[in-house]
Amino acid sequence: MSDFSSLGLSDWLIQQCKQMGISKPTQVQENCMPPILEGRDCMGCAKTGSGKTAAFVLPVLQKLSEDPYGIFCLVLTPTRELAYQIAEQFRVLGKPMGLRDCIIVGGMDMITQALELSKKPHVVVATPGRLADHIRSSDTFSIKKIQFLILDEADRLLEQGCTDFTKDLEVILAAVPVKRQTLLFSATLTDTLQELKGIAMNKPFFWESKVRTVEELDQRYILTPEKVKDAYLVHLIQKFQDEHDDWSIMIFTNTCNVFKILIATDVASRGLDIPTVQVVINHNTPGLPKIYIHRVGRTARAGRHGVSITLVTQYDIHLVHSIEGQIQAKLKEYPVEEKEVLKILTQVNVARRECEIVQIPILFIHRYFCCEYVAVG
Template sequence: MDLTFASLGLSDARVSQLEKLGFTAPTAIQAQAIPELLAGRDVVGQAQTGTGKTAAFSLPILDNVDTTKSVIQALILTPTRELALQVCNAMRDLSGDRRIGILSVYGGSAIDRQIRSLQRGTQIVVGTPGRVIDLLERGNLKLDQLSWMVLDEADEMLSMGFIDDVEKILSQAPKDRQTAFFSATMDFSIRQLISKFLRDPVNVSIKQPKATPKQINQVVYNVPRGWTKAKALQPILELEDPESAIIFVRTRKAAAELTSDLQAAGHSVDEYHGDLNQSQRERLLNRFRQQQVRWIVATDIAARGLDVDHLTHVINYDLPDSVESYVHRIGRTGRAGKAGTAISLVVPFERRKLQQIERHVRQALRTMPVPTRAQIEARQLEKLKNKVLEALSGERLASFLPIVAQLGEEYDAHTIAAAALQMAYDQTRPSWLTSDMPEEDLSGTPKPKLIKRGRQQVQSEIVRGPAAEPQEVKS
């Protein structure tokens, strides 16, 4: 018998709202966590992003909120403003009840406005630890009637240095509350918090489904010895041509340098890091979701809140330190039945880490050499051919026919078409793909070339000669 939301114990009103939203069957984390939370037990859930954990803790809370009381009954902590807004919006959708007040509080936004919203009364608060502490200290956020407390993305919260704030908030909440922790990983510090603040919790662990080729195409590109990753990435991007991608790097410095290189080469890319203020981050996220920016370079921590439905590629420029983080990263693509691609750049000293990932996902990942010049040019010509096919059905085609007729008095049609294609190709051909670059393999060592960008000339790392093998940097 297939599980339904009704069979988990949710109310008819909640099930009806889920049906309106198009949800008919619970995910694995929802099937296991919802009955335990409805029964009043504390829950520790280990699950990756994209498994439905937001609904897993939201639905039991929404089903039990007392709409006759305008006091805070549930508090959900998230590591970032973006995730707080995401959870808040999701809970409002799942609620469908205007009597239930759901408020998000976070830094970088006017605290006075948030205070006024609290004074008007709300039942559920979703917020970041720092802003929650500020409101507690001002006396505007009162937890004396709190019934539920949730830590979402607990591992990221602690890795961002919020452990003291989290402990302080947990200590001020009523001891008879119901508590749930949800995290992709469970390290020692999280287990300590669980032991200290949860009462005989039920453990729910959902393994990330193995990525099948139909869902996520996992590809490894070996970076040749003597090459930098930045140099190897450029031909890979030209061949793969991601529609939208997150490129994961280890440090903010690496994000800034790689973004600068890719922008200099003419790509639509921007960096996302903790140094951006809230308005800058929000503006970039909107541009990315509206596909005004195709690619974002980010660290793991900064990338929280960057979940988007249209993400086609995840690129591991730097492999993560843990195999769990690898699975967490690639799980951002290939969602909702759509195809996705996960690309990893691997230098020789990372081979051992790659073997650990392969053992974890229980499959050998497809390994590819860096694309050759011939492969990239073939890809460029294929894209040009597709553009020509689109133009053949375009409305503006007739305006160019007189020019063709005039040229046809001296040249045949095939020659004219070939010349037009050559002009179009030369305009779109990658500037770093120079004519003196070896035809058979890009692993040669072409001389440095200047890439023109407006009035500036930048000597991109992408086309530099051989560099010393990079050393692994821990952060």
């Protein structure tokens, strides 16, 4: 493996990486940073937790340090949570050069954001909807001279059928210069990105990781009848809490809600880097392999180990086969004592029915554990 200096990275950035505990480039950094530094457009597709953000942050900062001025880089991302994480990496790595960043996302005061944009920050990290609103309503800033346009989680931003994203992107693309470097990064390669590779970019460098999930991730499944799936979920939570009381768990389901547990919809499956998540449980088997990849990528990040467990019913076997084909690996069965699950089955069913009767919009887990909860997604 190369080191950062052999990739052409400046000494001051190498020192910043060391201070963050980053001593060696990951595969996506090793392959994508040199062409970006050469001025080429780039499309990088790599597993979650593989260092994709630093793969574009580092070369952008190096180019900016050579000629700092105005709004130099625009990063678009689908969620506000990811926008804050990207901005933080720019802020930490770019501290020696006095980097000024600006986060433009929904839920914040537009007048305050407009004032920040008018001060010409070096880097703007934005969700498309809010930035498009500013472009439509304000003439106090311009992105006509940006050097970099970056789409992170590009497959989500460019997904067909997402009409709101499409309209907002049209507004933004009309406001940026034609002559620029365009960088696209994602964990999954969709048909939309394949088409874009040959159409919308200027002969881009393309790199795709052959590995969809990290080696440190122990990927498991539990085959369970649909009617007792909830009891298996509660049993798993009990088991992990009893054996590892300092572990955190993230549960993906079709609805959302916590007991040192983050229960989330697919809104949370992209980009979130929560270092202490040791376990991901899929309450439902994802209908698309790319959704599975994004979900399980919330654990085993940056070299850490993690476990993912998918509850598979008799109706989901074909979905598991599709996932295994995409990740090029077989999910292993997770051992469960069925008699232990049956012990709590009645209690779980009663708790669920009580919640349904009073129309409490949370999972039965809250009733079962008698705990406080928060809703995510």
